[in-house]
Amino acid sequence: MSPILLEMKGIAKRFDGVPALDGIDLAIRSGECIGLCGENGAGKSTLMKVLSAVYPHGSWDGEILFDGRPLRARSVRETEAAGIIIIHQELMLVPELSVAENIFLGNEPTLPGGRLDYPAMNRRAEDILRELKLPDVNVVLPVKNYGGGHQQLIEIGKALNKQARLLILDEPSASLTAAEIEVLLEIVRDLKARGVACVYISHKLEEVAAICDTIVVIRDGKHIATTPMREMNVDRIIAQMCGRELNQLYPSLPHTVGEVVMEARHITCRDPDQPRRKKVDDVSFEVRRGEILGIAGLVGAGRTELVTAIFGAYDGPSEGEVWLEGARVDTSSPLKAIRAGFALVPEDRKQHGIVRDLSVGQNITLSVLERFSSLSRIDDSRESREVDTQIRRMGLKTASPALPITALSGGNQQKAVLAKMLLTQPKVLILDEPTRGVDVGAKFEIYKLMLELAAQGIAIIMVSSELAEVLGVSDRVLVMGEGKLRGNFVNQGLTQEMVLAAAIGQGNQHG
CATH class of the missing domain: 3.40.50.300 (P-loop containing nucleotide triphosphate hydrolases)
Incomplete structure (x- = not known):
């Protein structure tokens, strides 16, 4: 030895x-x-x-x-x-x-x-x-x-x-x-x-x-x-x-899928460095009220580019239309998208999700500061009460809301970003790799929260590289490959093999 x-x-x-x-x-x-x-x-x-x-x-x-x-x-x-x-x-x-x-x-x-x-x-x-x-x-x-x-x-x-x-x-x-x-x-x-x-x-x-x-x-x-x-x-x-047995990795909570709430039409994203190359090529889809729509695909399929373009955050040329509740909406910038009723929890929380110089509490309320302002001043006590509520709701582990956000573990930073975007009360919540760097217990809590939000009528779009996760929580699954939509499956009897076959351009496109 x-x-x-x-x-x-x-x-x-x-x-x-x-x-x-x-x-x-x-x-x-x-x-x-x-x-x-x-x-x-x-x-x-x-x-x-x-x-x-x-x-x-x-x-x-x-x-x-x-x-x-x-x-x-x-x-x-x-x-x-x-x-x-x-x-x-x-x-x-x-x-x-x-x-x-x-x-x-x-x-x-x-x-x-x-x-x-x-x-x-x-x-x-x-x-x-x-x-x-x-x-x-x-x-x-x-x-x-x-x-x-x-x-x-x-x-x-x-x-x-x-x-x-x-x-x-x-x-x-x-x-x-x-x-x-x-x-x-x-x-x-x-x-x-x-x-x-x-x-x-x-x-x-x-x-x-x-x-x-x-x-x-x-x-x-x-x-x-x-x-x-x-x-x-x-x-x-x-x-x-x-400290307990997790008998199931994916919680079960009944929720009703309603009418179409959002449509994306002919979304195309071009490579910022090579505009002739399309990262997303004429993709259209819809998501319904109370539905969890999973988006799967291999690396480089265009999943993140698609959802960031819908949210107005894609960093290259893009085109297409976004419709919400039957009316076309302007989502050409994240601020306009938030005001229209969209929220995005980004893939890279450290670069795009948190503000490193701010505290946990300041990060949580950043998207709705006007809610706590009066005559250009922030009502600190009202803001603190909301922060405490969100920390309890998300099960966020922090010694104090005044700690720097960077003092938290990756999973707790993710919960803070999620709390920040939920405060905007979105109609459509986009989650790009929501459980990356998150432990199994916290994953379960995030899945449970997603199901609770869906039960409240929020439409959820989830991008994930983990096929088991996509199949574990989604009502329907879109499959992308090389920038194109290659599959649209109701998640009943759907297998990882079927999703992978669609991702590489084989198998049925619908199921």
Whole structure:
């Protein structure tokens, strides 16, 4: 058995007097992969920020031993020098710098005289990208030229370049395709074989089960269990995380589907950089009152472009008509769309859903501030009461509404964005990847809320990459492929195979 590389003993961390971690113990051996599991807000990311000195020694209680010696790091640079590398949920790339410059950021090779050795840097970056199965990426181009999945793998390339002895992966697959996830898991297996220890944090429990040797579960900042994966399965992990059995992943709540409330006619979106190329090609559909309409398709199918164009948020040329309750409406900008009766919870909550500099409460009320204003002043007490109501309604975990929104876990940020958009009292609610980066317990609560809103007569359009989710909650499913509408199915007896066949242009278009 490999020697213990890391021990964390009695780790405690408080924010404004509220405990976020309460005496956590963790041990990991060289070549071992630990799955760190827990619901949103359980303290997983906080624990890893303590380990990597994002929260420096002295700001928390307890002891960390690395290679048997006390680790009292006061900066990330110190933990990286020891061989502890963290890949955060939020990518730490500089968009304007090249791929190679990002991979070497802070560790650039130099020539005599101090100039950067770009040829050496580019050669090493190309080697790393080949290892990551990304040989088509040009390392001299700005990293902003590449999509979220490629950027996530480039972030992992940075870690590989730093010769990690302990690699922490915090939701590493949130923006990856199925093929990219397989590459990621193979990389982790290779690292384990080389003796690198890994901590893997993911809400995709199938990944955790596939790659991890040991499962550590924490709940509400406390250690619940440490169990070898061979004694676990996904259902047992869920039960330990939630403190209860989740007998069904998708709630059932009767709701009536009524008359057509919204029509999208001939929606076309053009590539901002290549206007002759269509991202969405003449798509028309309708959604009914109280209906949950799922939109499925492979990566690049045009799903997000379609719904952002309907909401007036597409960043390129688009055309088409949007009709609401029998009348054509102007949704050429998000503000006009909100006033018409639409709301959008965007795919990328960090870039488009939250305002990072504002508090939890300020983010929640941002879309309806005029409701609390009088003579150009905000009625703070009325606003606070509404914020408290929404926090209770959404089951949002926060020590205080005054905390920065960035202090919350990803799932709780998502709940805040959802609360913000629901305050606009929409007739049509568009949810783009509503449960990305959200744990199974919180997913259940979001599905339940969707069904409750549908029962109230709100029309819901949900874009999701998870076919099981689309089939689990939708009344009807649209399938897109290469910018075109390839299927329109009532969700009765519909299977993942039927949806995939439509997505690649095979099978019946209606069902």
